Amino acid sequence: MHTLFQRLSLYFKLVRLDKPIGILLLLWPTLAALWIASGGKPDWQLVAIFSLGTVLMRSAGCAVNDYADRDFDRHVKRTAERPLTSGQISGKEALLVALTLALLSFALILPLNALTKQLSLAAVLIAASYPYFKRFFAIPQAYLGIAFGFGIPMAYAAVQNTLPSSAWILLIANIFWAVAYDTEYAMVDRDDDLKLGIKTSAITFGSYDVLAVMLCYAIAFVLIFLVGWQAGLRGWFTAGMSLALACAAYHYTLIRERDRMRCFAAFLHNNWLGAAIFAGIALDYALQ
Numbered sequence: 001m002h003t004l005f006q007r008l009s010l011y012f013k014l015v016r017l018d019k020p021i022g023i024l025l026l027l028w029p030t031l032a033a034l035w036i037a038s039g040g041k042p043d044w045q046l047v048a049i050f051s052l053g054t055v056l057m058r059s060a061g062c063a064v065n066d067y068a069d070r071d072f073d074r075h076v077k078r079t080a081e082r083p084l085t086s087g088q089i090s091g092k093e094a095l096l097v098a099l100t101l102a103l104l105s106f107a108l109i110l111p112l113n114a115l116t117k118q119l120s121l122a123a124v125l126i127a128a129s130y131p132y133f134k135r136f137f138a139i140p141q142a143y144l145g146i147a148f149g150f151g152i153p154m155a156y157a158a159v160q161n162t163l164p165s166s167a168w169i170l171l172i173a174n175i176f177w178a179v180a181y182d183t184e185y186a187m188v189d190r191d192d193d194l195k196l197g198i199k200t201s202a203i204t205f206g207s208y209d210v211l212a213v214m215l216c217y218a219i220a221f222v223l224i225f226l227v228g229w230q231a232g233l234r235g236w237f238t239a240g241m242s243l244a245l246a247c248a249a250y251h252y253t254l255i256r257e258r259d260r261m262r263c264f265a266a267f268l269h270n271n272w273l274g275a276a277i278f279a280g281i282a283l284d285y286a287l288q
Helices: 004-014 021-037 044-068 091-108 114-133 140-149 151-160 165-188 190-196 201-230 235-255 260-286
Strands: none
Touching (some): 004 044, 021 140, 021 151, 044 114, 091 114, 114 140, 114 151
């Protein structure tokens, strides 16, 4: 029997709070959307709600993902020792953790408008169904991009109570960014995924995987730049985008040989790419 502390430690690992990269990859585009939607003056209550909500929903998504993949993960070296896969916690526990976190996340947005609440329900359905897309969808990373980027339309809804075209353009940009970074991630597990019959973009793109990653970065950058320019962002925003472009160029040097550890390093480095874009947006508004 585990002590309470040991049990909580297992839950902590289940929801990947020991590996915050996923939270950050959700947080940067969500914050960017909040800043642009509010003209650089977001309500700090909204910033707190969306920041904490991002942590809760990403954590819930990890628990659902591990439940869905429990029969696959035991055959993958990198995931075989996860708490659910290794049998340290049960499937029912994982689902209960996910449900608790999702309810806490929904409680956060109760003070917000009806449109935001409606979008939150869609966000939960998308996050819960993503793990099963790997069974049949050739590029599940695109669906992941929707799940990871749904904070964007929710941010616009919370600020403006409407969904302008810029919200959808930023969401599309996030889809391409997610395909880029999660293909880098999938390149790490490609051999295992081929054996298990799991579909990933790294497998679908084949020998064109590196080219596809760089094209996805390029499309994401163009779309983000168009939205920012239309919003009146100039100098600091351009500097942030330039720094993000430099990050993408660095990722190319990491993934071009398809070495597992270097591909994983490129994936992790996307935190700095997202941070650069947000910092450019925030600084540009602050110094106007």
